[in-house]
Amino acid sequence: MLAMDQGVVEEWLSEFKTLPDSAVSTYAASLKEKGSLVPAIYKVIRENYSDLLEPVCHQLFEFYRSGEPQLQRFTLQFLPELLWSLLSVSAARDPHNSGCIEALLLGIYNLEIVDKDGQSKVLSFTVPSLSKPSVYHEPSAIGSIALTEGALANHGLSRVVYSGPHLQRETFTAQNRFEVLTFLLLCYNGALSYMTCNSLQSLCQFSSRVCICGYPRQQMRRYKGISTRLTVTSEFLVQLITGIHYALCNGEVELGSKALDDVLYRAQLELFPEALLVGNAIRSSLHGAALKSNNKEGARSIQVEITPTSSRISRNAVTSLSIRGHRWKRHDAVDLGSPDELMDISEVDEGVWPGVVGPDMTPPTITISNSITTLNLGAKAMKKCRLGGRNSKDKETSPLTTGRAASENTEHAVKRLTLTSSQSVPKDKLMAKMSKETKQRLQQLFQCGQFVIRWGFIPTVLYLGFKRGADPGMPEPTVLSLLWG
Structure with a gap:
């Protein structure tokens, strides 16, 4: 054992004997700063014939008997x-x-x-x-256990x-x-x-x-x-x-x-x-698993994965509304834009859907969406829309349909027809650019929207897409939306 190590140990033995009880905690915290003390004590323990072995063991026991946690850990x-x-x-x-x-x-x-x-x-x-x-585990993650007589007898034990x-x-x-x-x-x-x-x-x-x-x-x-x-x-x-x-x-x-x-x-x-x-x-x-924490400094721990004891799964009641909302949220759709881009257009005469479509008229594409899911209505939907525009003689033969249409027409009167565009267009300027044919199509689509509601297809948002007409003054295809408030 070197004389320097022996001097470090002897100094450590002498300073604790003269230490008052009030300074024990401060002294215990200061032991970490003495980097040469711990290796010197190891050398004393390994030399069985060292003269310092007995006083060192006595000092370590005094540390442990003091009850100070840091001194006890120093001994351990x-x-x-x-x-x-x-x-x-x-x-x-x-x-x-x-x-x-x-x-x-x-x-x-x-x-x-x-x-x-x-x-x-x-x-x-x-x-x-x-x-x-x-x-260590969560019961719900393991699965159900067979309810045998022995399992019931030992349940909770x-x-x-x-x-x-x-x-x-x-x-x-x-x-x-x-x-x-x-x-x-x-x-x-x-x-x-x-x-x-x-x-x-x-x-x-x-x-x-x-x-x-x-x-x-x-x-x-x-x-x-x-x-x-x-x-x-x-x-x-x-x-x-x-x-x-x-x-x-x-x-x-x-x-x-x-x-x-x-x-x-x-x-x-x-x-x-x-x-x-x-x-x-x-x-x-x-x-x-690869061993981590190779750094010998800092916090030390054994890495384990702890399963939460409380379930994170929502247990709300399943209703038709929640199922419909879940189905419509599976895919992305067109963004409605900011509220500043939405403008109200006064509702005009509802009109009726004509029985025959002109050769120069392109059937509109109706897209039903709940902000995420998009659905295109084809020929069948157009056929249903034509059925929705029957004349008064046909309506007299179906009093039930007439009563339902009257009630829904009343509700529909308070709906708003809004225009969604990437650029804000003033209402007067937009109406001036619309041709007469475009306005008629708008009325026809509006009537079709009534039929969609009547038959139970109740979307939150209806996207109505137009194609460019024969009029060269007609603007680029615009996306209109019916917001059912």
Whole structure:
């Protein structure tokens, strides 16, 4: 260990002892600014025979016992390195060099298993149920489940997994060692979002060493540490995989991938189903999606897609009006233009539709639209329009039609005939340019519009298109619209 690193650690040990209680929070926030302190502490932990190891462990325990969250996280970032030091010393059968590390880990464990009142903690987790929404799924997206007797009996029941109460430990034994270490890893995983890059790298290296020591893969990794096989449990490996998953998604792709392969390698040798299930699930998910957040600075998170618990689909009642509006909105149509471009034209005599169309008269094209959908009426519509212009003798034979026509003529008298054009044209100038033949066509089309309403084709807007007539003074084809108010 270099003298400079030793000086940094000694200064850190001395300044906290003289710190008043009111300045603890400020001091905890200032630890992030000391970039050389964390690497120096790592070197002290890795040197089992260092004289600074015992005071460093004591200082870290004081940080954790203070209750300040930032100081507790500062201690937790060294947990993977502390666990490896403990296991490597235990495998070498040299317990005298691990006394201070054991005391630190047992102290953290005993503080975490009780609450503020000194009562034993019981951690709980509710397993998501398919019948209730959660951050993992939405019931409506899965589909209906068969209503069997067993499904009805278990409807609404939620499975809750409990952890605890845990017993206090005063020393490590072969029976309780991995029970304590697994719980400590659980506490570490609870603060993963606050861990530094050095801590995540230490976790990946610790996972690989624990799983490959004493096995042929140790030679492939070219690790020259201890060659004794370390006993592990399935729960311990699951906690390792949880931390590795976070490291994989937050910049440590290379180390995380190697660590995950090593943990799965050991789980296959030990036939641990829980570790194999979780590890293979993470490996499959990583193959289907590219890892992001390679930047080691800034916010860290595991990207997941969360289905909203509330449905976004409108559940309004379906009526004939809503169906008609939905059908007319499927395609685009001619824009009506701005309100400034619409001009009223006084309604003239309604007139009647003649029974015979002159040879020089071109049948108009009637387009029915609701601002979006366009419909052209052909010969059949023209035939119906002729039927609408029957003489008085025909109307006497059909009293029902006559009564309906009279009522609709009254309603039609209040309608407006508007002109839509890309350029505003004064009304007097427009009427002067219209020929007599054009005015007659306008009256005929107006009568046809009455028939369309009578037969139930009730458009919001009627676009009436004209073709150029024989009169050379007639303007370019104009688009007229009947707005039914």
